[in-house]
Amino acid sequence: DTAVSQTPKYLVTQMGNDKSIKCEQNLGHDTMYWYKQDSKKFLKIMFSYNNKELIINETVPNRFSPKSPDKAHLNLHINSLELGDSAVYFCASSHRGTNYGYTFGSGTRLTVV
């Protein structure tokens, strides 16, 4: 049983397209996150949701829009993809509060051509 699952694992798309990455967790966690692994391999927070409510929204272009239909799902929709959006995107979940460890998904490698 995969605890945090992301789909797709790989995504190759053309500039200007709109795409979505889905994330689901079956751990009963109430908080979910999207991280972007940048070119220097840092994991940078993009968004965090707690019980379907947005609690962190870092400075990311508004072409990126998270959607949380319920506390087990946090999807990431990206409009008008640009070359610079190419990266690995990780979903994670935890209980609320940073005194709990995160469980990460396996990542989605997005390549914009």
Added chain:
Amino acid sequence: ILNVEQSPQSLHVQEGDSTNFTCSFPSSNFYALHWYRWETAKSPEALFVMTLNGDEKKKGRISATLNTKEGYSYLYIKGSQPEDSATYLCASSAYNNNDMRFGAGTRLTVKP
């Protein structure tokens, strides 16, 4: 220190060697520190979560210490094995902040 910094960036050791690496983090308003183990082509896996100054945690041959006053944590691996080869990430957070800030990781290679 404004960001989370890890050193060294990479480390090569022989099987059986013991090793350690450092995570430095902002000490003001500190709340929690996480260590993760990240194998190639897999996702980061939580090793430890520490919150108290002087905390020491252990899991098998891996242990970690925490100094919140000076803003550093050490991760120790005793008797390294090839299967310990991975990137070890640390992340810290501050009070009233839901955001874990990650370091760039220390990439450990253990040669048989």
